[in-house]
Amino acid sequence: MLSVLSEAGKAMSQGAIQKKVGIGINRATIYRVLNSYCEDGILHRIVADDGKQYFALCMKCEKEEQPKHHFHFRCTSCDTIECLPIPVNFSLSDHYKVETVNCVISGTCKDCS
Amino acid sequence: MLSVLSEAGKAMSQGAIQKKVGIGINRATIYRVLNSYCEDGILHRIVADDGKQYFALCMKCEKEEQPKHHFHFRCTSCDTIECLPIPVNFSLSDHYKVETVNCVISGTCKDCS
């Protein structure tokens, strides 16, 4: 599963992962594994504006490290989500406690337009 | 429904709206009206990282105009979403066609922490 995500180089939904992995693996199992990887910090979860969850590898190699919080681009044409190397910047009053950041730009990606 | 959203001053889900409006109005009707208002630019839709849709009034009064694309804060404690007056800034290659922007910061809001 991780190799599938690595090859794709993009964020994938459970359904897309299952298609790539092939038959013989259960939906529930995939979700359990994905959730487990997210807890362990191996994957991160993006909730797109289609309401679905997408999963992507957390890049940690020094060269192309993704900023902690980065934008994502969802192409409504080819139905993929890519992690953009664009950091999300904002400042909030100290009275807010930030836990997660989920930023998705949707439209048509560079390959599809 | 608009007055409910106006009073709340926050983004609300279909469920929350229905509770406030009270009984005697159908789920499907609420969704139809909300979707219609979104098409007309009266409301905007936020998809939070809980996968649910929230609806908020589009502020157009000159004083406290919301930037077109602004951040949202979802408090996981009081389960509300507020429009933050913080613009979302990013720059993308011209080959991308941006259609929608959906940015949600989650955590504990100023009232709950």
Place this chain on the structure above:
DNA sequence: AATTATAACGCAACTAAGTTGCAATAATAC
């Protein structure tokens, strides 16, 4: 006013994503 057309609504059924309980299987430890 009666009739017709049009729009809004309620209801139920449906879809899709994600989760959970439980039994069966596989892996690990003793």
Place this chain on the structure above:
DNA sequence: GTATTATTGCAACTTAGTTGCGTTATAATT
């Protein structure tokens, strides 16, 4: 080999949102 523990598959369930269709309400015409 046997006991313990972790993974998996299956089915059922939950929740959000949509859709088809018949019914009611509203508006327009005669």
